[in-house]
Amino acid sequence: MATFVDPVADAAEAYEGLRGLAHATRAFEDPADTYRVLGEVSGSVRLLRQVLDQLSRAHADHRDIAF
Secondary structure (H helix, E strand, C coil), rough: CCCCCCHHHHHHHHHHHHHCCCCCCCCCCCCCCCHHHHHHHHHHHHHHHHHHHHHHHHHHHHHCCCC
């Protein structure tokens, strides 16, 4: 479950969730489920953009110690 305070743990969980989704979307029992999955993935992509923006900002703000 997401911690909302530990980015390392939450990133690991997101990775595992995407790994599971990659496996689960090999086949659909009900093709109508693709619409809901597309909606959830679309929302996830929007949040991923926010995450990448925040990561780049944090990296730039601390570039003197970032490696």
